[in-house]
Amino acid sequence: MEPSKNAAPRVDLTACDREPIHIVGSVQPHGFLLALDAGSLAIVQASANAPVEAAVGTSLHAAFPHLAIIVRRHLDEGGPQAGASYLRTVTLTSDAARLTYEVAAYRVDDLVVLELEEIDAAAMGVGLDVLTPRLRAFVERLHTARSIEELCQLVAEDIRHVTGLDRALVYRFDRDWHGTVLAEDGNGVLPSYLDLRFPASDIPAQARELYRSNRLRIIPDAGYAPVPILPATTPAGKPLDLSQSVLRSVSPVHVEYMRNMGTMASMSVSILIDGGLWGLISCHNSKPKRVPLHARNACDVLAQIFALQLSARERGAQAEQRLALGQVQARLLGFMAEEDSFVDGLLKHPDDVLALVNASGAAIVTADRCRLLGATPDERAVRALYEWLSARGDTDAVFVSEALSEVIPGAAAFADRASGLLAISVSKKYASYILWFRPEVVRTVKWGGNPTKPAVPDPEGGPDRLHPRKSFEIWKETVQGRSLPWSIPEVEAAKDLRASVLGIVLRRAEELAAMSEELQRSNKELEAFSYSVSHDLRAPFRHIVGYSNLLKTREGANLSEKGRHYVDTIIEAAFSAGTLVDNLLAFSQMGRNALNKVSGDMNALVEEVRRKILRDVPPDRSIVWDIAPLGRAYADPVMLRLVIENLFSNAAKYTRGKPEAVITMGRLPPKDGEAVFFVRDNGAGFDMAYVDKLFGVFQRLHRVEEFEGTGIGLANVRRIVERHGGRTWAEGELGQGATFYFTLPLREESH
16 A cells, blocks of 8 residues: 555654553463562452452462472572572362472562463363474574574574464564564464564563563463452552563454454564664464463573574674774774875775765764765765754764664755765864765665554544554555664764864874973074073174274274275164174064963054154155054063064065065954054065065075065064964965954953
8 A cells, every 4th residue: 555645643652652562461361470579478358360369468378388389499599580480380179179389489579479370271281391392303404594583583483383383583672672574484264464564663662671671572362351459559659560470461452453454463572682672573373372381481591592583693793883984994094194184094085984884975073074985975064063063062972873864954955965964073172073975765665554543533432542553455655865784893882983083182292292392492502592692792793883983993094995885885784783693682582582462453553653763764765654553452561563564664665676665564354363553655565475584583585685674574574473372374465465364362352
């Protein structure tokens, strides 16, 4: 059947999830229940079908002395432990009859609960040893199975043979708790459900939990009348917990569900792997039938052997995949270690990045860059995914989805490239992610009945009374917007890569910290050396200039023209050397003096510097000053004055060849938390190919014959600005002028 376009609205299935099926207060009639005080073995509760001798308030010793001895011995030996324990077969004589029972016991708080299941006459004297050859043959055949499906088929065949029921199904749960029938064995009396899928609501959450804690359940007759437990509560005032019960009565909804399936008897055995519910072996019969205890025990053993083999197969497959993915990860680790940045190691080997998790596309995204590999959504869509992941704030987790459109609105637009997403954060401080994508895989699912109508409300029973669906005909659904699921080894490989990246980044950070520490030490030594040398050289150069001037003044008449030229050359060279020493001394002091930052008016400071510069400019020069409103800045005024003075001095110097020099200073709109200032001139300019040399010590882009200077001024500018937490850069063109930019942080700026 195909889906109907006019489907009825879904009913609220949480009523099924809320149904307290573990405290139903009744048992099935193929046995009776006694709840005993663990100390005195007094009967505190009993099912209504218990023998008259087992009346509430009676001691078990008085009702059935032989049974009391068995129970007391069992308790003294530490039993029962977790779950129900089979004690033994007993024959009880009462006023009604002499009957044989299988006795099971389990603990509920301070009570010991006994369940006595009447033995069918046909099963008298039959034990598990009768089925031993069958069990041995089953184990041998398990080793020949080549796939999980073959394993499931083997267990279905053997379980049906042992129970003699009409049909046996092996039913596996997926991540959403929908179940799929992987294998089936039947005699043709009941319809086939092979390959059908059943919605999670067919087995609600609390029923799955009971299947996990109690491996085997039997309903010999779906038409039974529940037998109440009396009184309704324990001495503690609570309903008796029947989670470990073999006789527990089942939900009326489930009984109706069985009848709608055309089955009157059922038995289920849980398949547990690592304590989790992997699936069920579900058996059905068209007529009432009780599977005897020895057969149920054999089925339990078969299921446990099957689960061990299944677990071994799945672990083996995962181990093989882990090994293959581990080799890919080892290569990526080597590639990342060879590069200065781990990102380069990944970008240069895109095939391995995709192979690590068997993805068709990947993206490496940071706040400022987005690199795409393989088949991915466009950069805008990837950015949106990055923003969504960043907003989650969980940088330690791995995000996994095989149906992205169900999680993120709008993701359906790129389902053909990214229905599946696996994402890891690769920074503990910043939002940086590696994303892997898988495309949509459209497939047809065959449901056992319409999954949109798992139940219908009872018009007379109120909103919490539901009826299960009546139709189990094949209902086909086209599933879209889903990728192939990410396997456990693939998710683990992504986590391991994250750990490797964080390790590489941490190691690089430690290396950089060590280098920075060494550089700081070296810089301090150089500053100290520079300060000492420049300080000690100032006096000798001044002496040279002073004595040369004395020689020129006092002995000038006796000097020849050539001699006077020699003296002038000595004075000029000594003066230049002295100026260089003064600049070196100032440069070394830049890193030693503490900053004394205050909020100041930039235009007032600039005007003072401009007037000082004009005093050294020849009166015949024409300079147009264009100073825009600059606002206020938070900085050390003495050092900021040096910055502006150096920039204005250079602007005046390099515009000497212009008939009219134009020097401009302005402020750009704030950007990234910084105030941006610039000084522009229309002078000699420079070739941008050499821009990286501009701010270096002793770096000059023009010959000293053209423009005097020591090559330290712009180095001072950069050093002062960087000490304030700002940046410097320049733009220029030969013959067209230059623009120098510097920034100061806004976060401390006074307004």
